[in-house]
Amino acid sequence: MGSKEETPRTITLGESRFVASILTLPDGSLAANLLAKERAGPEENTHMADPPPYLDFDSDTGEDTRVGPDRGSATSTPRWVKVFGIILIVLVLLFVILHLTDRGHGGHTPPIERRVQQS
Amino acid sequence: MTMTPRLRKFALTMHITFSVGWIGAVVAYLALVVATMATQDAQTVRAAWIAMGLIGWFIIVPLALASLLTGLVMSLGTKWGLFQHYWVLFSLVLTTFATVVLLLHMPRVSFFAGVAAKTDGADVGGLRGALRGELLHAGVGLLVLLVIEVLNLYKPRGMTPYGWRKRQEQRTGSQALNAHKTDSDGRIVEVG
Numbered sequence: 426m427g428s429k430e431e432t433p434r435t436i437t438l439g440e441s442r443f444v445a446s447i448l449t450l451p452d453g454s455l456a457a458n459l460l461a462k463e464r465a466g467p468e469e470n471t472h473m474a475d476p477p478p479y480l481d482f483d484s485d486t487g488e489d490t491r492v493g494p495d496r497g498s499a500t501s502t503p504r505w506v507k508v509f510g511i512i513l514i515v516l517v518l519l520f521v522i523l524h525l526t527d528r529g530h531g532g533h534t535p536p537i538e539r540r541v542q543q544s
Numbered sequence: 545m546t547m548t549p550r551l552r553k554f555a556l557t558m559h560i561t562f563s564v565g566w567i568g569a570v571v572a573y574l575a576l577v578v579a580t581m582a583t584q585d586a587q588t589v590r591a592a593w594i595a596m597g598l599i600g601w602f603i604i605v606p607l608a609l610a611s612l613l614t615g616l617v618m619s620l621g622t623k624w625g626l627f628q629h630y631w632v633l634f635s636l637v638l639t640t641f642a643t644v645v646l647l648l649h650m651p652r653v654s655f656f657a658g659v660a661a662k663t664d665g666a667d668v669g670g671l672r673g674a675l676r677g678e679l680l681h682a683g684v685g686l687l688v689l690l691v692i693e694v695l696n697l698y699k700p701r702g703m704t705p706y707g708w709r710k711r712q713e714q715r716t717g718s719q720a721l722n723a724h725k726t727d728s729d730g731r732i733v734e735v736g
Contacts, residue, residue, distance in 0.1 A: 503702040506630045513637065516688075520645060527677070 547621035559614035566607040567689050573599050574682040581675050589668045590660040597657025600650050608643045628707030631695045642688050
């Protein structure tokens, strides 16, 4: 009650150097490890960094293909697949109907081409 | 069979080049159609039909076939597979559909290009009337190609039943491999 809760904070570069210098083992291994980590700091401390602004074309390798619905729980067809399927069927039907009506009944030459040929 | 990283990059470069080139060529074709519909000049109409015939046979058709071929190579040469993910399957079906429609439509373009080359007079009513069909074909074609492009870039989630079976088989295979360990002498022993 009444005591302030200390919030954890990231130690600064100078503080980490100090800790490394006072926690040196007889063989000096700990200090070396800490200093090595400190040097690699900018690269390693990027867990909250924004993703790169460029397109990730490496995803085309197919190494990470976790794109399944719910990643392994359900095998049901996603909604977008159903919508795309319906659109595709409509597109194919439209093409077939237009193609048939354009050709007329049994003729091999479309009407517009017959007109151009006659003129 | 999975491609090496260098080969995969090369195949991907080719695939992007052919696919984007196909879209660009259709846009150029569409520009010719729209410009010809807007003009009253008979010579422009005839010239546009001849140009559309050339663009169709020498640019759009080769790019469409190359795009389809490199797409097959990309899917079969990576772990995506051809029938394992819905976005790959839709890309294949739409590309095949667009290519078939293109090949069925091109004789008509050749016919009008031939008529345009032979016609001397100012009566180009028939050639002008046929442009509406070109607008529909090229417009819908461009829409289909853009849908394929979006599918390829976003890769929406969704595995086919075949893809699930394949993944289960791989998991079973890797579990069977993990069930073996080597003893102190380096010999493989079965555990569990």
